[in-house]
Structure formats: structure tokens, C-alpha cells
Amino acid sequence: MNKEKISKRTAKADETKRKIYESADQLFKKHGFDNVSVDSIVEKAGVSKGCFYVYFDSKNALITTLIADFVDTIDLDYKSYLESFPPGTMASDILFSFVEKMVNTIACTLGYDLIKMLYEAQISRTVNTEAVMGYNRKLYQVFSSIISQGIKQGDFRTDISVDTITKHCIMAMRGLTYEWCIRYPYFDLNDQSLQHFEILLNGIKKQKAPA
Amino acid sequence: MNKEKISKRTAKADETKRKIYESADQLFKKHGFDNVSVDSIVEKAGVSKGCFYVYFDSKNALITTLIADFVDTIDLDYKSYLESFPPGTMASDILFSFVEKMVNTIACTLGYDLIKMLYEAQISRTVNTEAVMGYNRKLYQVFSSIISQGIKQGDFRTDISVDTITKHCIMAMRGLTYEWCIRYPYFDLNDQSLQHFEILLNGIKKQKAPA
DNA sequence: TAAAGTCACTAACTATAGTCAATATATGAT
DNA sequence: ATCATATATTGACTATAGTTAGTGACTTTA
Secondary structure (H helix, E strand, O other), rough: OOOOOOHHHHHHHHHHHHHHHHHHHHHHHOHHHHOOOHHHHHHHHHHOHHHHHHHHOHHHHHHHHHHHHHHHHHHHHHHHHOOOOOOOOOOHHHHHHHHHOOOOOOHHOOOOHHHHHHHHHHHOOOHHHHHHHHHHHHHHHHHHHHHHHHHHHHOHHHHHHHOHHHHHHHHEEEEHHHHHHHOOOOOHHHHHHHHHHHHHHHHEEOOOOOO | OOOOOOOOOOHHHHHHHHHHHHHHHHHHHHOOOHOOOOOOOOOHHHHOOHHHHHHEEEEOHHHHHHHHHHHHHHHHHHHHHHOOOOOOOOOOHHHHHHHHHHHHHHHHHHHHHHHHHHHHHHHHOOOOOOHHOOOHHHHHHHHHHHHHHHHHHOOOOOEEEHHHHHHHHHHHHHHHHHHHHOOOOOOHHHHHHHHHHHHHHHHOOOOOOOO
């Protein structure tokens, strides 16, 4: 009976959750993830600590929610970037451009602190990062369509499924990003990613007809 | 004047450090990294908490020391494994066997808990993991010699340096391991690694003479 | 509209990593 | 032997994430 009802009570609850979320967002942007405590978030939001844990399972969970919301925007941007290529463009060219686009987003738009936090959250597994690593993430569709195109153009191998190649590519990108995180700032994500994908792409392309 | 002197004092200090190290090792093996507090370690070792922080910078630092010690043993094992191949074996065959060997070591000998802890420690960067990720790690030499052999045998590309290929291979292995950590247990490290290296190796091999 | 029930919220609590000023003890010089 | 110095060690302290029993406000039901 009490489903979907916007009562005075639920309205207040939504407002409380929003206040916590906004306060955290502002504090994180100002001081960085590592320098903001739950205490400072709830103080700014004007609620108690226990209240925080009603709406978020953990500090990491809140951070991951923030990131997941961002990822959604990012993936939409990726999608429109992909659609900006004129039909008939070689898939391998698109792939390289797209890798550069991703690298730029990771290193510049999102930035080291945020990405490091996300990768830490992912591996600590104290929080559900499905939105970022789930195979239904829009990013997989974007990659998938590039690979499909390469196969249609007769340039890519056909003995491995589109789905499999897609997963290996995204895993490689994640691996590169992890390496960037642990070696920062002594690792040029752009150079290394392009070099790595040159090798990987070479392994995905159909071999030239043997003699 | 007081360098390298084994006095009653330094002997006791060494003994104290060893006690902490051993106590931690035993407790970690028994309860897992996540379920052992610094308090419980110092209690078992019979020293104070402050004393712990004289010998180890953090709990993570102690864990990483334990892991680094283990890694040393592992790398020696890798080296002797490599030397067990008869001269003239194809480098690409060695590479695949070696990947399987590494996967087995990671998943079975070391195990999920330990690897997850290491990867968390690496990315949190609250501790120096040079021993594991430093380019002077023995593992790089082992990989390097496989790649060199492939080039000598005329099977691998020569337009990228041995050093570069080595780094990309190890980074790929690290990426696979990271993926295993975040998707455990729904990710078959063995299958995925072999499949991934099939692609990567394909990209490293010299193309068959074009028609 | 009054009682019963549900839900948002509080604040004091625990657990645990890490710090630091004070203390105890070994060593070296006179 | 005695004192001064260096160093190993202590334990009470802070900081911070997360828990929980309790309270009061809102909603439903009779």
C-alpha cells in the first residue's frame, strides 16, 4: 500500500539523502576523497552519523555512487563520440581514436584521485561497483560496435567472437589504467595505451594472406 | 662507531622485530589478512603497539614485506622453471607454458586473499611495493629472455624493443590478475589468460610474408 | 480521533589504525 | 663505578569508520 507514495515523510527522507550526497560532492571536490571524513560530511549536511549509514552502506559506497553517476555521463559522451565518425571509417582507426578519447577522459576529465579511488573501491569489494564493471555497461556496447565494424570490413579475425574481443579490449584498458594508478606519475597513460593497443590490435587483425 | 655492532641491544631489537613478523605471519595464515588487527599481532608478540610502529611503517607495510619475501621465492621458482625447457624450444610455446605457470602460482600457491591484499596495497600506495612492481624484479629478466629467444628464432617482431614487449606482457598479466581480483570467483584466470595471451602473442609475432 | 505501527533520525557506542611524550635499559666515556 | 647519552619500549592518546538501542514524528487503521 505504501509503495511510490510521496508523503511528507518520504519527501523529507529524499531531501536528507540529497543533502548528504551534495555535501559530500562539494567536500570531495574541494579537499579530495582522502581528506574528507564521514564526520565532516554529516556536519555539513546537518544530520547525525547514524543517519548517513541509513542512506549509504559505507563511505566507499557513497563515493562509488558519485562515480557511477559520472560514469553514466561519460559513457553517453563516448557513444556520441563514436557516432561522430563518418560511416566507412576503418575500425582500426576508430579504435585508436577511441583509446585516445578514453585516456583523455580518464587522465584529464576524471583525474588521478577519482580513478584511484574507484580502482581501490573495486578491488576492496566493500561496495557494489556493478555500474562500472558490469558487462551491461554502455562502454561494452560502444566497443562491441567498433569490433563488429572491423569484422564486417574484413579487417579483423573471425575465429574469436565479438563479445570475447570486446571483453579483452576493455580488460586491457583497465589493466593500463591500473598500471597508471600504481606508477603515477611515472607512467604515460597515453603513450603506453597507444603502444599496447597497437600490439593488441595487431593480434586482432586478420593475418595477411600467407605465402 | 656504532655501525654493524651486534650488541645485546641490537640483538634484542632484531628479536623483537622477528617476533612481530612471525606472530603476524601465523595470525594472517590462520585468520586471513582482513581479520587480524595490529592489536592482536602485538598481543601475540608480547610487545606494545608503539613498538610495532618502530619496526613497520604500517600494517600494510608489514603485509607487503611478507609478500615481497614470498615474491623472491616465487621468482626463483619461475627462473628455474624457465631453465627446465630444452634449448631450441619455440619461444611462443615457452610463453604459453609460462603464463600457465604464473596463473597457477597466483591462483593456487599464493591464493586470492594474498593477491587481493597485494593489489590493494599497490594501489593504495601507503607502502612501497617496489619489490613487486619494480622493473628490476627478477620476473622482468625471465620474461625478457623468453622474448629475446623469440626474436632470435625469427618468430617475433623486431620493430619493438625486447624491453618494451616485456613490459607490455607483464602489464597484461597484472591486468588479468586485477580483473580476476575484482570478478572473483566469476572469472577463470587460466582460460582468460591463455586466450588473452593468444591475442597478444599474435600481435607480437612477425606477420607471415604478405602475398 | 486515538491507538498501533512504521519509519527517520539521533547520539553514544565499538573497533581499529596510527601517534607521541615519557620511561626503562643498554652502552660508552671519565 | 658513575654519569651522560642513545635507543628500545611503553601505553595512553587521537582520528575515523562503522553499529545500535532508543526516541519521536508521521501514517494507517479502527
